[in-house]
Amino acid sequence: MNVIEFDRATIGIGGRDILVDTSLAIKQGEFVGVLGPNGAGKTTLMRAILGLLPPRAGTITIFGQPPHRGNPDIGYLPQVRTVLPDLRVRGLDFIASSVHGERWGVPSLDRAAYDMIDKTLAAAGAADLGTRPLSEMSGGERQRLLLAQALLGEPGLLLLDEPLISLDYRYQESVIALVRNFARERNITVLFSAHELNQLIGALDRVLYLGNGRAALGTVDEVVTAPVLSQLYGSDIDVVRADGHIFVLSRGRSVEQADHMHDDGHAHGHHHDHGAHA
Amino acid sequence: MLEYDFMRNAFAAAGVAAVVSGLVGYFLVLRGQTFAGHALGHIGFAGATGAALIGVASIWGLVGFTVVAGIGMGLLGERISGRDVAVGVVLALALGFGLLFLHYYTAFATQVTALLFGNVLAVDHATIAVLIGLAIVTLGGLAAIMRPLIFASLQPELAEAKGVPLRFVSVAFLAIVALAVAESAQIVGILLVFALMVGPPATAQKLVTGLWSGIALSAAIALAEAWLGIAIAYQTDWPVSFCIAMLSALGYFLTRGSFLPRRKATQ
Numbered sequence A: 001m002n003v004i005e006f007d008r009a010t011i012g013i014g015g016r017d018i019l020v021d022t023s024l025a026i027k028q029g030e031f032v033g034v035l036g037p038n039g040a041g042k043t044t045l046m047r048a049i050l051g052l053l054p055p056r057a058g059t060i061t062i063f064g065q066p067p068h069r070g071n072p073d074i075g076y077l078p079q080v081r082t083v084l085p086d087l088r089v090r091g092l093d094f095i096a097s098s099v100h101g102e103r104w105g106v107p108s109l110d111r112a113a114y115d116m117i118d119k120t121l122a123a124a125g126a127a128d129l130g131t132r133p134l135s136e137m138s139g140g141e142r143q144r145l146l147l148a149q150a151l152l153g154e155p156g157l158l159l160l161d162e163p164l165i166s167l168d169y170r171y172q173e174s175v176i177a178l179v180r181n182f183a184r185e186r187n188i189t190v191l192f193s194a195h196e197l198n199q200l201i202g203a204l205d206r207v208l209y210l211g212n213g214r215a216a217l218g219t220v221d222e223v224v225t226a227p228v229l230s231q232l233y234g235s236d237i238d239v240v241r242a243d244g245h246i247f248v249l250s251r252g253r254s255v256e257q258a259d260h261m262h263d264d265g266h267a268h269g270h271h272h273d274h275g276a277h278a
Numbered sequence B: 001m002l003e004y005d006f007m008r009n010a011f012a013a014a015g016v017a018a019v020v021s022g023l024v025g026y027f028l029v030l031r032g033q034t035f036a037g038h039a040l041g042h043i044g045f046a047g048a049t050g051a052a053l054i055g056v057a058s059i060w061g062l063v064g065f066t067v068v069a070g071i072g073m074g075l076l077g078e079r080i081s082g083r084d085v086a087v088g089v090v091l092a093l094a095l096g097f098g099l100l101f102l103h104y105y106t107a108f109a110t111q112v113t114a115l116l117f118g119n120v121l122a123v124d125h126a127t128i129a130v131l132i133g134l135a136i137v138t139l140g141g142l143a144a145i146m147r148p149l150i151f152a153s154l155q156p157e158l159a160e161a162k163g164v165p166l167r168f169v170s171v172a173f174l175a176i177v178a179l180a181v182a183e184s185a186q187i188v189g190i191l192l193v194f195a196l197m198v199g200p201p202a203t204a205q206k207l208v209t210g211l212w213s214g215i216a217l218s219a220a221i222a223l224a225e226a227w228l229g230i231a232i233a234y235q236t237d238w239p240v241s242f243c244i245a246m247l248s249a250l251g252y253f254l255t256r257g258s259f260l261p262r263r264k265a266t267q
Helices: A042-049 A090-098 A111-123 A139-151 A167-188 A226-235 A255-264 B006-029 B032-055 B058-073 B083-104 B106-117 B124-155 B156-161 B166-188 B190-197 B199-206 B211-236 B240-256
Strands: A002-013 A016-027 A031-035 A057-062 A074-078 A158-162 A189-193 A206-211 A214-218 A237-242 A247-252
Touching: A002 A042, A002 A189, A016 A042, A016 A057, A016 A189, A016 A206, A016 A214, A031 A042, A031 A167, A031 B106, A042 A057, A042 A158, A042 A189, A042 A247, A090 A111, A090 A139, A090 B211, A111 A139, A111 A255, A111 B058, A139 A158, A139 A167, A139 A189, A139 B190, A167 A189, A206 A226, A214 A226, A226 A237, A226 B058, A247 A255, A255 B058, B006 B032, B006 B166, B032 B058, B032 B083, B032 B106, B032 B166, B032 B190, B058 B083, B058 B124, B058 B166, B058 B199, B083 B106, B124 B156, B156 B199, B156 B211, B166 B190, B190 B199, B190 B211, B199 B211, B199 B240, B211 B240
Parallel strands: A031 A189, A031 A206, A074 A158, A158 A189
Antiparallel strands: A002 A016, A002 A057, A206 A214, A237 A247
């Protein structure tokens, strides 16, 4: 069964089309790495799937239905995450706020809902974060909490927008492994956007490369090639394979590295790339 | 001291306003919008003096102006950068208008001190009834939007994706804050609404990290400070608003102190 289907879909924001006339299908249980240069539309793609951005042409189908806001089958970790550094609210209440948080009235969660939160926190290795206030968590711990929240309710589709940003290398590996195992055990489809391909290679089934209004979906061997990427980046790209790693180079320079350095300077403010979400 | 009617009135009025301020203030602090609350008080000053000028009870001018201003602030947008600058400019303009209205209605000048700094000892039964009515509306509104309000305050990006109307929640909340400011201003005055709306919730958030315990504690601290402030004023003959403001600051700085463990985690 296809979880995500784009049929000649065009999506864009403002005066710019991010994806033009694109058709693709992603099956249940697939782990898809979403890659591409900055501004290629990774976030926009996820917002379209969430129903926040109707397609300008063509159709998008999610679980056999048009995208709609508040789809409970989708777990989402946004890239722009408002960080309230002084927030003295414990992790449990932070997460619980998202459970039916769109309903009116005074919040009320039953025992079963709290049990579900506890179970998910444990599965995400974040059981100890429930009682601690966010103001006392490190960046990595906050990320783990947000990841646990995205997994809450075992959605059929996980949209993780740059979950590795501002994490150190060791911790990035554990996030990838956690998502991979959680999704595989439950046959969950994952869209995982990232800057670097190499860390994801072991985890992903297919890769979705975005750029220049186009998308290329396929296995790493099919997509991460000089001709395909040159078209997506709009410049001459070399792909060098060495020792199980793949390096995407533009004029001898790693394009991922360039993106990454750009991000390191801004990621902590979390207002980076904000224009792309408006 | 409870044998005097005016003291009983003072305790009743302060109690109602303090609980409302503590509850609404918790969310104001949670959302980092305390400056908006401060500005609403100043805008209320123009409303109160303007109402007096056209012969309307000043509390209705206060309520009307703060609510309209609150809705306006909410409509200006969730994430306008430099929002604080806009609020600051409007705040100064409102005080200016308040002064202009006073200029044309000099008979009101004697009440200005009460408006700015509160006069809880002069509260009558009618005012208490108005305060209770406002409290019911305020807390009813807060209860109605509480769930999406918490979600949108803690995680706006996810809340939007899940279908929370951020703009509406923001506007509705500021209208509720406006009502709470009008309540609070009756007790401690427009210039000292922070004492009841920001001090207690900030203190509560230092003490506990649970959402519900924080909300309850915020209301309890506001109530305790308001009542204790009146009692101290009765004994010392100091102004009530000074006593409440002092207790509010004392509570905040005591809990802020370094004797509470403050782990600074590293990644």
